[in-house]
Amino acid sequence: MKKILIATRNKGKVREFRDFFLKYDIEVESLLDIQQDLPEVEETGKTFEENAAIKAEQIAEILKVPVLADDSGLMVDALNGAPGIYSARYAGEGKSDEDNNRKLLKELYQVPKGERSARFVCVLAIAIPGEETTFYRGECEGEIGTEPKGINGFGYDPLFIPNDYEQTMAELDPSEKNKISHRSHAIRKLESWEKIIKG
Ligand SMILES: O=c1nc[nH]c2c1ncn2[C@H]1C[C@H](O)[C@@H](COP(=O)(O)OP(=O)(O)OP(=O)(O)O)O1
Numbered sequence: 001m002k003k004i005l006i007a008t009r010n011k012g013k014v015r016e017f018r019d020f021f022l023k024y025d026i027e028v029e030s031l032l033d034i035q036q037d038l039p040e041v042e043e044t045g046k047t048f049e050e051n052a053a054i055k056a057e058q059i060a061e062i063l064k065v066p067v068l069a070d071d072s073g074l075m076v077d078a079l080n081g082a083p084g085i086y087s088a089r090y091a092g093e094g095k096s097d098e099d100n101n102r103k104l105l106k107e108l109y110q111v112p113k114g115e116r117s118a119r120f121v122c123v124l125a126i127a128i129p130g131e132e133t134t135f136y137r138g139e140c141e142g143e144i145g146t147e148p149k150g151i152n153g154f155g156y157d158p159l160f161i162p163n164d165y166e167q168t169m170a171e172l173d174p175s176e177k178n179k180i181s182h183r184s185h186a187i188r189k190l191e192s193w194e195k196i197i198k199g
């Protein structure tokens, strides 16, 4: 079976990549499947692109294979784009998705409905040893609800209501999320590309 390596330890992302590549009979491997000791990659970049490149290039260099990485996050207009690239560590290093959601609700406590617009952003980087890294960006517009709802997905999904929907991302069927999400928009930009598929 053909394979693709995704430089992530996020199980929610892995599930969504698996769903997408399944229809092409391509197996998705992540850092969670690699036995070899790999360094914890530090996301020191100032943009989604920089962080996606850091994640993809470090692993490609160590394993000498093509690698895909995903750097993503939530940008809230009333917070001038925060948490943005800091989405995963918004409530602090090592805190949970629930902690991050609680912090976001607290920050938006005084912001009324209609002024809670936000977008999810996903930047994919493809690093191939000896080649220049390439980038694909996808976005999904919506607004932040006033309480967490739903159990599907991960991260900020229980608080994010996509435009034209009444439910949060976490209330939508995963197949529905995968039609409209920032990640799916970015992935679709690489449908024509096959160089990083092994086998
Ligand atoms: O579809 C999504 N639905 C809800 N939340 C999401 C989504 N996509 C990204 N997010 C949030 C989760 C995390 O707070 C941050 C990603 O941070 P980001 O560094 O890219 O990922 P991560 O640290 O979880 O895993 P890794 O770096 O190993 O890929 O944005």
Ligand SMILES: [Mg+2]
Binding pocket: 043, 088
């Ligand atoms: Mg990360």
